Amino acid sequence: MLRYTFPFYLLITDTISASEEKGGMPQLNPESFSSQIFWLTLLFIILFLINHYFFLPKIKNIRKKRDETIQSYLDEAKNLNDSFNSLVDKMDKEFEEVKNEQNTLIKKTFEENKKIFDKKILEINNDFEDKKNKLNSDIDENKKLITKELPKLCVDLSDKLYEKIMGEKKKGSVNDFKKLIGDDK
Amino acid sequence: MAGPLAQFEIKKIIEMEAFGYDISFTNSSLAMIMTVVFISLFMYLGLRNLEIIPSKKQSVVESSYEFISGMIGDNIGNEGMKYFSFIFTLFLFILVGNLLGMLPYSFTWTSHIIVTFSIAFFIFIGVTLIAIYKHGIVKFLKFFAPSGVPKPMLILLVPIEIISYLSRPISLSVRLFANMMAGHTLLKVIGGFVFVLGANSFIVGGILPLAFLIALTGLEIVIAFLQAYVFAILTCLYINDAIHLH
Numbered sequence: 452m453l454r455y456t457f458p459f460y461l462l463i464t465d466t467i468s469a470s471e472e473k474g475g476m477p478q479l480n481p482e483s484f485s486s487q488i489f490w491l492t493l494l495f496i497i498l499f500l501i502n503h504y505f506f507l508p509k510i511k512n513i514r515k516k517r518d519e520t521i522q523s524y525l526d527e528a529k530n531l532n533d534s535f536n537s538l539v540d541k542m543d544k545e546f547e548e549v550k551n552e553q554n555t556l557i558k559k560t561f562e563e564n565k566k567i568f569d570k571k572i573l574e575i576n577n578d579f580e581d582k583k584n585k586l587n588s589d590i591d592e593n594k595k596l597i598t599k600e601l602p603k604l605c606v607d608l609s610d611k612l613y614e615k616i617m618g619e620k621k622k623g624s625v626n627d628f629k630k631l632i633g634d635d636k
Numbered sequence: 637m638a639g640p641l642a643q644f645e646i647k648k649i650i651e652m653e654a655f656g657y658d659i660s661f662t663n664s665s666l667a668m669i670m671t672v673v674f675i676s677l678f679m680y681l682g683l684r685n686l687e688i689i690p691s692k693k694q695s696v697v698e699s700s701y702e703f704i705s706g707m708i709g710d711n712i713g714n715e716g717m718k719y720f721s722f723i724f725t726l727f728l729f730i731l732v733g734n735l736l737g738m739l740p741y742s743f744t745w746t747s748h749i750i751v752t753f754s755i756a757f758f759i760f761i762g763v764t765l766i767a768i769y770k771h772g773i774v775k776f777l778k779f780f781a782p783s784g785v786p787k788p789m790l791i792l793l794v795p796i797e798i799i800s801y802l803s804r805p806i807s808l809s810v811r812l813f814a815n816m817m818a819g820h821t822l823l824k825v826i827g828g829f830v831f832v833l834g835a836n837s838f839i840v841g842g843i844l845p846l847a848f849l850i851a852l853t854g855l856e857i858v859i860a861f862l863q864a865y866v867f868a869i870l871t872c873l874y875i876n877d878a879i880h881l882h
Contacts, residue, residue, distance in 0.1 A: 476641055478817065483646035483664070484750045485657040490665040491751050498672045498729055503721040506679040510701045513686045513694075520688050 602628050640824035644747055644817065664751070667743040671732045678732075700728065704868070711872035715879050723875075726755070727868040734816060734860030738853065746863075747816035749809060756809035759871050767878035779881045808870055815863050819856045826852060 477483075606623040614620050650661040682697030690698055704724045708716040716723075730746055737744025745751055767776045780797040781790055826849045834842025 476817075477644040477646060478747070478749045478813070480646070482658070483662065483748075486648075486652075486660045486662055487646070487664055487745075487748060487750050488754050489654075489657070489659040490661070490668055491745075491754055494665075494668045494672050495725070495729060495755075498675060499721060499725045501672075501676055502679070502725045502728075506676075506683060507701075507721055507724065509683045509686060510698060513683075513688070513690075514698070514701075517688045 602634075640821045640828070643743075643820060643824060646748075663743045664745045664748065667733070667736060667745045670736055670742075671729060671745070674732050674736065675728050700724075707869060708872055711869065712876045712879060716872065716875060719875055723868055723871055726871060727864055730755075730812065730867050731861060731864035734864055735857065737816065737820065738857060738860060744816050744820055746812055747820055749813040752809035752813040753805065755867075756805035759808070759874060760805040763874045763878045766875065767881060770879060771881050775881060779877075804874060808867065812863050812867055815859055819852075819859055823849065823852060823856060 602625045606625055606628045610621060610623050647663045648660040649663065649666060652659045652661060679697055682693045687694065704720065704727055708720060708723060733746045736742055737746065780794050785793055826845050829845035830842045830849055833845055
């Protein structure tokens with residue numbers, strides 16, 4: 452009864468009885484040592500040889516191959532990147548050249564146009580000046596002519612007025628008219 | 637009911653003898669063969685159709701490769717790549733041995749001190765030979781007497797250094813063995829609780845220890861990985877010490 456109500460007791464007695472039967476821990480029984488050492492040595496050497504000559508070289512090779520593949524892809528990517536960068540550089544350079552050329556052309560065209568424009572302006576100014584001078588001289592001439600002709604016209608006009616009013620013809624003289632308006636000099 | 641230590645018993649399957657030594661094929665040998673077969677199968681299936689863009693299986697195998705490669709790179713540097721195959725095999729061998737031991741009715745060969753000690757002793761001898769080959773015996777012996785230490789202190793320090801160096805295989809092997817043994821013993825004890833408490837309380841009493849057992853199994857799986865990792869990383873550190881004596 453005690454045996455079933457106290458499991459600890461059961462286990463302890465079992466442990467003790469097992470140890471007593473076999474002379475303690477089985478690990479310390481030297482009878483099995485030679486067999487264990489033999490099989491351990493044999494099997495460990497077999498496993499080592501299988502790993503060393505068969506499995507591990509396979510892993511090494513595939514890893515090497517993988518590294519090489521990755522490296523080749525990296526190299527290819529680097530080359531592509533380099534060629535892309537050189538193309539971008541070339542494009543930038545060409546773009547810069549075109550920009551410079553464009554600026555030069557704009558500047559040149561602007562200067563040429565400015566020259567043409569200045570020339571035309573000068574021509575127009577000169578022409579304008581000429582025409583102004585001519586006009587002034589014409590005006591002066593006409594003014595002189597009018598000044599010269601004006602007394603005679605006035606005398607003729609006054610003669611015609613006299614005839615209309617008075618009903619008789621009378622011929623006035625320019626000199627008298629000049630005396631009358633005080634311009635007889 | 638069998639005791640918690642009964643699971644570690646070595647049972648002979650085929651009796652064999654060579655040069656007067658018993659080399660019988662036992663349950664431990666079978667578990668080791670299963671480990672080797674499992675690792676070989678894992679590697680074979682993962683590397684069957686190698687692709688530059690890896691499949692899921694290939695990724696798993698390659699990630700284990702990268703894991704060990706990173707461990708060696710971090711702890712030893714490029715010089716350590718010479719020992720890659722050994723550390724890789726060692727890590728997988730212990731890891732799969734630990735994990736297969738978690739299967740019911742299987743056998744955890746890493747819970748045997750003679751196995752872990754053999755591996756650790758081989759590493760110890762190997763590391764010592766590497767150090768002597770690389771630096772010569774005089775430089776190697778100077779490793780036990782750090783430079784810049786006052787001479788009176790050396791009387792105390794040299795024996796400590798020697799003991800610490802000699803205890804490396806012991807600490808390395810006992811760590812793995814003790815963890816595995818303790819874990820599996822605990823699982824067996826808690827498993828016993830489930831059975832006994834469940835049988836005596838109409839199943840209800842077994843629920844709590846069962847939940848604990850499940851949690852503990854998860855923990856054991858983590859420990860299985862952790863111990864393999866610790867074993868491999870300490871091997872790396874010892875090799876690093878041998879290559880760059882300081």
